[in-house]
Amino acid sequence: MIRIQVDMGKCQHYGQCVFEAPETFRLNDDDRLEYEREANEADREKLEAAADVCPMQAITLLD
Amino acid sequence: MPDAGDHPSRLTRPTSADLVIVGAGLGALRTAEAARRAGFSGSILVIGRESHPPYNRPPLSKTALISELTSADLAFPLRSAVDDVEWMLSTAIDRADLAQARVTTSGDQSIHYDHLVIATGRTPRRLPSSVAPDRRHVVYTIEDAQRLRRSTSAGERVAIIGGGFIGCEVAASLRARGCAVTLVCSGDVPLERTLGRRLAEALVDRHRLEGVVIESRSRVLELVDRVDGVAMSLEDGRTLVVDAVVEALGSVPAADWLADGDVVVEAGVATDPWLRARKASGGVWSNVHVVGDVAQVPHPLSDQASIVLPHWSTPVDTARVVGAAVAASARGERVSALPAFSALPTFWTDQYDLHMLSYGMPATADNHELIAGSYGSECVVGYSRQGRLIGVVGVGMRSSVMALRDRIGQAI
Ligand SMILES: Cc1cc2nc3c(=O)[nH]c(=O)nc-3n(C[C@H](O)[C@H](O)[C@H](O)COP(=O)(O)OP(=O)(O)OC[C@H]3O[C@@H](n4cnc5c(N)ncnc54)[C@H](O)[C@@H]3O)c2cc1C
Ligand code: SF4
Numbered sequence: 322m323i324r325i326q327v328d329m330g331k332c333q334h335y336g337q338c339v340f341e342a343p344e345t346f347r348l349n350d351d352d353r354l355e356y357e358r359e360a361n362e363a364d365r366e367k368l369e370a371a372a373d374v375c376p377m378q379a380i381t382l383l384d
Numbered sequence: 385m386p387d388a389g390d391h392p393s394r395l396t397r398p399t400s401a402d403l404v405i406v407g408a409g410l411g412a413l414r415t416a417e418a419a420r421r422a423g424f425s426g427s428i429l430v431i432g433r434e435s436h437p438p439y440n441r442p443p444l445s446k447t448a449l450i451s452e453l454t455s456a457d458l459a460f461p462l463r464s465a466v467d468d469v470e471w472m473l474s475t476a477i478d479r480a481d482l483a484q485a486r487v488t489t490s491g492d493q494s495i496h497y498d499h500l501v502i503a504t505g506r507t508p509r510r511l512p513s514s515v516a517p518d519r520r521h522v523v524y525t526i527e528d529a530q531r532l533r534r535s536t537s538a539g540e541r542v543a544i545i546g547g548g549f550i551g552c553e554v555a556a557s558l559r560a561r562g563c564a565v566t567l568v569c570s571g572d573v574p575l576e577r578t579l580g581r582r583l584a585e586a587l588v589d590r591h592r593l594e595g596v597v598i599e600s601r602s603r604v605l606e607l608v609d610r611v612d613g614v615a616m617s618l619e620d621g622r623t624l625v626v627d628a629v630v631e632a633l634g635s636v637p638a639a640d641w642l643a644d645g646d647v648v649v650e651a652g653v654a655t656d657p658w659l660r661a662r663k664a665s666g667g668v669w670s671n672v673h674v675v676g677d678v679a680q681v682p683h684p685l686s687d688q689a690s691i692v693l694p695h696w697s698t699p700v701d702t703a704r705v706v707g708a709a710v711a712a713s714a715r716g717e718r719v720s721a722l723p724a725f726s727a728l729p730t731f732w733t734d735q736y737d738l739h740m741l742s743y744g745m746p747a748t749a750d751n752h753e754l755i756a757g758s759y760g761s762e763c764v765v766g767y768s769r770q771g772r773l774i775g776v777v778g779v780g781m782r783s784s785v786m787a788l789r790d791r792i793g794q795a796i
Binding site: 337352 | 421460783
């Protein structure tokens with residue numbers, strides 16, 4: 322199990338993470354980020370890609 | 385990884401590595417990661433001039449000018465996949481002999497490689513001037529940002545020379561700190577060439593509203609130190625006196641160290657679609673790749689014209705191609721069988737409470753139109769060239785921008 326943390330003080334809701342891991346990250350109707358707090362190990366590569374492309378470097382993955 | 389100095393690998397002096405990456409920025413880090421992900425098992429050595437492991441630059445013209453940040457605050461996390469990468473920090477490469485597969489440090493140490501990745505980024509352009517360094521700034525490194533922040537305070541007069549994104553961001557950040565800011569740019573409106581007239585005007589109106597003085601169609605000829613400040617002589621004969629200047633005049637590729645090599649350096653180091661460095665004598669170096677914003681690469685959206693994309697997404701996207709190419713070529717596989725570079729350029733900027741997101745290549749458009757919202761508040765603008773949508777820019781309105789992103793490249 323991978324735990325996902327987004328620092329909402331940093332996040333600017335750019336949605337870059339959404340393109341990499343749409344199962345975990347989405348923008349809601351108000352264009353604000355919503356995300357799942359947990360994901361399966363099988364999604365690690367996608368989640369790392371999402372963390373990597375975040376311009377604000379707001380995403381942390383915890384094992 | 386700690387900073388240079390207390391890291392054990394700093395003490396070793398490698399004389400060779402299977403993959404040598406020059407420049408220790410975002411592009412270098414993502415290349416090392418991508419090579420490992422693609423199965424490259426050889427040794428990796430990253431050599432960089434700065435004393436810090438890779439850190440995030442965009443905050444330097446934004447939050448780092450408002451409150452004190454350190455390189456540790458901005459450091460990229462280092463994944464376990466790159467634990468065995470060796471970092472030679474505080475080390476500049478002075479020259480390269482590509483025919484001999486060798487790079488040489490300014491301390492005259494030669495390092496041999498099987499594969500070389502050029503990831504040295506871009507160097508800010510400067511005005512010729514003898515003005516003292518504490519009154520004359522650029523914003524490229526964390527030290528630059530810290531120095532600019534510490535040496536300016538509320539009420540002080542600061543002139544920003546250059547109306548690009550970094551100049552505009554610095555203007556917004558220094559206004560937030562109460563400095564008296566003048567933005568000097570050579571065009572009619574800052575950012576007009578990138579965003580088109582209407583959106584650029586809306587942005588500049590906002591800067592004026594926030595109290596920034598805009599000196600457009602002005603060129604700075606000379607900077608002179610005086611007792612009352614820095615005197616800037618403008619082309620139209622006027623002289624402006626300020627307490628400090630920030631040079632935000634764009635950048636040149638950090639490729640001096642390649643001067644003796646058989647490479648093509650124009651706006652960047654020219655490559656083929658797989659980011660292999662082109663030879664001036666024709667063909668490409670099969671073991672020399674270029675990543676990040678030092679690269680000048682053909683792209684489908686520019687109809688394969690070779691361009692530099694000085695955005696944060698470029699090191700990330702080019703490293704994906706290069707990491708895979710290095711791994712394939714180390715296995716003796718054909719690199720041209722891999723997907724070529726084609727990622728959609730992505731750019732963002734934050735000024736005041738405006739958050740602008742750009743996809744594609746709006747600067748190469750021959751036409752643009754407002755798609756949603758209105759100039760001056762939240763809006764989405766579409767950019768086209770020869771009837772094809774080639775870029776979308778949004779101020780706010782994130783979902784609408786993202787929805788249009790997939791249509792880039794298509795006829796309108
Ligand atoms: C102030 C600022 C704000 C920005 N804001 C945004 C933004 O809002 N949005 C956006 O999309 N992009 C932004 N960018 C652009 C983005 O940060 C760059 O595109 C990105 O940093 C490029 O990464 P890179 O790894 O290619 O090069 P760099 O990050 O430039 O790293 C290159 C490294 O190589 C080192 N080096 C150079 N020459 C040598 C040598 N001879 N030997 C050894 N080392 C060498 C340099 O010291 C540097 O550390 C901004 C850039 C700056 C400077
Ligand atoms: S990419 Fe980063 S800043 Fe953008 S929405 Fe995702 S977490 Fe937020």
